[in-house]
Amino acid sequence: MAEHQxxxxxxxxxxxxxxDPEPPWQDILRTARDLVGADSGTLIVFDARNELLNLSAIGFSDACFSDYQGHYHRCDILERDSRQALAGTWLDTARMYSPAQLQRTEFxxxxxxxxRMAQILCLIVESxxxxxxxxxFQRASVDLNASQRMQSGDFAQYFRTLQSQLAQREKTLAIGWKxxxxxxxxxxxxxxxLHKDGRVEKMSALAVGHLDDADGWTVRGGRLRHADSKVQRLFDTHCAAAIRDGKTRSVATASGWGEFCWIDISVAPDTLSLIGGPLLLIRLRRKSAFAMPDVIKLESVxxxxxxxxxxxxxxxxxxSVEEVAxxxxxxxxTVRKQVASLLxxxxxxxxxxxxxLASLL
Structure with a gap:
């Protein structure tokens, strides 16, 4: 009993x-696995299109990790059968499927x-x-009472705390984004x-107006896309490189005569990620060759x-000086004297x- 406590x-x-800004997921998974009494523990995140976004695991062999990430996430029966389930729902292969049903699945x-997984238990933490x-949690033997035990006593207390802390993190992220x-x-x-696959997580109100150009940047199918395939490939390449080395990249695209859109691509702070996985912060600004510089900004800078x-x-x-006069x-x-003072x-x-110098602002 003392050991359990x-x-x-x-x-x-x-x-x-x-x-925390960077949650210690490996430690969280390790201690949760030990509490549950499982052989391994995982955090698995899918996007709206049922594509794998993030896989964190403790107790997985390299081969197991590679197999799931490379192919078997596509035929994960628990993920497939729980897409409409709410956060807080427990899933258990031993209770959801008979041995005969399980044996007919590739997964x-x-x-x-x-x-060597005889049973998988999982709690949906975000949906x-x-x-x-x-x-x-993955077990090498079947315990028919495991999922019930997870929902009572100390186990229930722990998982309520987990969900409460996630909810608090979500509130903090919302404030940070604002x-x-x-x-x-x-x-x-x-x-x-932005997620690494181009899927939009959040966008500012100003971005909505910037991303409505049929011949330029738009959001299609929930992803940031450009009408020009060459621009899109360059953007995708820069996104992948930014995630890989953490360095900021930039892309400039024409958006009309004398106008262009400038985009900076950088890795978003970890404080903006709810459940692991890298995110990108995309900054967009439009510039026009015909725009009058901001006098107040010039004065201040x-x-x-x-x-x-x-x-x-x-x-x-x-x-010209004459036209300005x-x-x-x-x-x-008078204008010539002011130009001399500026110089x-x-x-x-x-x-x-x-x-x-003025055009840099």
């Missing part, structure tokens, strides 16, 4: 770290038997339109949270007067350098 305490201590005969996730959305929106950037910033904006928009109802001499303050030698 020690195992329970370790398992609960581990699951309390679900709200049992070619995967479970090969890897929504985006993902279907479960924490599972902060990111707000911060980037204030500087005119749209943001999209280059520490110049408001009048000088207005002149600089006019030059950056392609106007006309637009500002000032004399050409001094911004440490430039030519007017073209002023324009280049």
């Amino acid at each position: 020690i195992v329970l305490r370790r398992a609960i201590d581990a699951v309390h770290h679900l709200t 049992y005969t070619d995967f479970m038997v090969k890897h 929504n339109s985006v993902m279907h996730a479960s924490i599972g 902060s990111i959305e707000s911060a980037f929106s204030e500087v005119g950037e749209a943001v999209v949270l 280059f520490s110049i007067t408001h009048a000088e910033a207005a002149v600089l904006a006019g030059l950056a928009a392609g106007h 006309t637009l500002r109802r000032a004399s050409v001499l 001094s303050k911004m440490e430039c030698n030519r007017q073209s350098e002023l324009v280049r």
